Amino acid sequence: MNIAVDWSHTKGLATYDGTNSENHKTRASFLLWLRKIGQNTQKSVILEDGCPVSLILDIANEGNPVLLISNKATKRYRAEHGIPKSDEVDAKIIWELANSGAQLTQVSLDDDRLELRFLYRQFLRYQKTRIAVGNTQKNYSRYYRAKEPASGNGSPDDITPYDTAKKALERAEDAIMKRASGLVSTGQSKSMPSQPNIRGLHNRIWVGILATANPTDFKCLSSYVRFCGLTQDAKESKNYSRQAKKLYHQLAIAVAVRHKNEDYVPIYDRWKLDIKAKHPDYDDNRVEKAALIRIATLLANDIFKYIKPKTVEAGE
Secondary structure (H helix, E strand, O other), rough: OOEEEEEOOOOOOEEOOOOOEEEEEHHHHHHHHHHHOOOOOOOOOEEEEEEEHHHHHHHHHOOOOEEEEHHHHHHHHHHHHHHOOHHHHHHHHHHHOOOOOOOOOOOOOOOOHHHHHHHHHHHHHHHHHHHHHHHHHHHHHHHHHOOOOOOOOHHHHHOOOHHHHHHHHHHHHHHHHHHHHHOOOOOOOOOOOOOOOOOOOOOOHHHHHHHHOOOOOOOOOHHHHHHHOOOOHHHHHHOHHHHHHHHHHHOOOOOHHHHOOOOHHHHHHHHHHHHHHOOOOOOOHHHHHHHHHHHHHHHHHHHHHHHHHHHHHHOO
């Protein structure tokens, strides 16, 4: 028996089993309900891809097979039938598509990519929290401690709860990244390819790329670059991965600016001159940003070709 589930950030989870619809405000109540109805027979749970990895793991750890369906398929079905969007309706559409031959991907708990995505999302949460704590500390110092004399140069009295919290979060980030790096360091499987030899491509960015925009998940180069938000049509439609674009922008800065990679710096300098010639009204900051976007696109191309050379040779 299949159960279709539509997940929402704010409204909880809507389910449909071909007969009954249910709404669950929290994940805990959904898992409890799933446990009760699955006492006699095992239930396969169908979710849209892009749902939280932690939800997939929670369902799979309860012993339920998890199947993923493309969210583009549900969106296309709504458009073709003129159906307004709602969680209950989406759950029914997922169930209908799953039972009418739509392509489903079964999730395996042994898949390293699933664990990598889960670890990287945990890493991002700790990172964002640490940045927020740091910003709060700056605001506190600016408005409340500007006139307070320091008790000493680096003495224990100068260490605030903000510093303690940031150090704890940094340790958590390092521990998670160490586990994630262990998954990608071997480079022995097709889904976890070895890191290309690009000076400036450090471990954290590589882990992020494999967790967010792994080239092995894409059939062609154009779809990969579009997913990373590095094409004009993706920019106009705003339908791309913000995290993937951020990672490639960070990689472009690391390669062309910080590490002065000799393979990319001449291209970067040439593109800056070209952009300045075509757009004399651009200031230096805007010229550098435009050139970095081109370098990010070039790096995405190079990484995809490194991992999937046969795909590119076949005509992409």
